[in-house]
Amino acid sequence: MTLNYTQTRLLEKGEQIPYELLLLADETIEIIDSYAKGGEICIFEHNSQIIGVYILYILDTETIEIKNIEVHKDYQGLGIGTHLLNEAIQRAKEKGFKTLVIGTANGAIKQLYLYQKVGFEITGIRKNFFIDNYPAPIYENGILCKHMIMLEKQL
Numbered sequence: 141m142t143l144n145y146t147q148t149r150l151l152e153k154g155e156q157i158p159y160e161l162l163l164l165a166d167e168t169i170e171i172i173d174s175y176a177k178g179g180e181i182c183i184f185e186h187n188s189q190i191i192g193v194y195i196l197y198i199l200d201t202e203t204i205e206i207k208n209i210e211v212h213k214d215y216q217g218l219g220i221g222t223h224l225l226n227e228a229i230q231r232a233k234e235k236g237f238k239t240l241v242i243g244t245a246n247g248a249i250k251q252l253y254l255y256q257k258v259g260f261e262i263t264g265i266r267k268n269f270f271i272d273n274y275p276a277p278i279y280e281n282g283i284l285c286k287h288m289i290m291l292e293k294q295l
C-alpha cells in the first residue's frame with residue numbers, strides 16, 4: 141500500500157470517535173473519552189474507512205503524549221504504524237513541543253521495538269500501572285502486563 145500524509149486528518153467536532161479501533165489497545169471507553177477531551181484525535185483513512193488512529197494529549201507547555209495509537213487488524217504490519225508515529229513526531233514538533241512521550245506495557249514487545257526504532261528512548265517505569273488501573277489481568281505475548289514502560293523523544 142502506498143502511504144501519504146493526506147490520508148491523515150484531525151477528527152472534526154461532531155464526528156464519531158472510532159472506539160472500535162481505539163479499543164484494540166485494551167483501553168476502556170471512559171479512558172478514551174478522557175484522552176479525547178484534552179487531546180487531538182488524528183485518523184488515517186483508506187477507501188473512506190478509518191484504519192489508523194492516534195491521540196495527542198498535552199501534558200504541559202513543553203510536553204505532549206501519544207496516548208493511543210492503533211491500526212486496524214487487517215492492515216497491521218504494512219508500515220502504517222511507523223508512518224503514524226513519524227507523523228505524530230512531526231505534528232508535535234510543528235506545534236512547538238520539546239518532548240513527545242509514549243508509554244506501553246512491559247509485555248508489548250512489538251510496540252517497544254517499534255517506538256525505539258522511530259527514535260524514542262526508555263526513560264522510566266510506572267510500576268504496577270496495569271495492576272492498579274485495570275479491572276482484569278492483561279497478557280501480551282504470554283507476559284502479564286504489570287508495568288507501563290515510558291519512552292520519550294526529544295523534538
Ligand code: ACO
Pocket residue numbers: 164165206207208209210211212215216217218219220221222223242243244245250251254
Ligand atoms: N510481531 C513482531 N513484529 C511485528 C509484527 C508482529 N506480529 N507485526 C509487525 N511487526 C513489526 C514490523 O515488521 C515492523 O518492523 P519493520 O519496519 O522493522 O519491518 C514494525 O513491527 C512496525 O510495523 P508497522 O506495520 O509499521 O506497524 P503497524 O501498522 O502494525 O502498527 C501498532 C503498530 C499500532 C502497534 C498496531 O500493531 C496495533 O494497532 N496494535 C494493537 C493496538 C496497540 O497495541 N497499540 C499500541 C498500544 S500503546 C499506545 O497506544 C501508546
Ligand code: ACO
Pocket residue numbers: none
Ligand atoms: N528472535 C526472536 N525470538 C527468538 C529467536 C530470535 N532470533 N530465537 C529464539 N527465539 C525465541 C524462542 O522462540 C523462544 O521462545 P518460545 O519458548 O516462546 O518459543 C525464546 O526465544 C527462547 O529460546 P531458547 O531456544 O530457549 O533460547 P536460546 O537457547 O536461543 O538462548 C540466548 C537465548 C541465551 C539469549 C541466546 O540467544 C544467546 O546466547 N544470544 C546471544 C548472547 C546474548 O544475547 N546473551 C544474553 C545477554 S544479557 C545477559 O547475559 C544477562
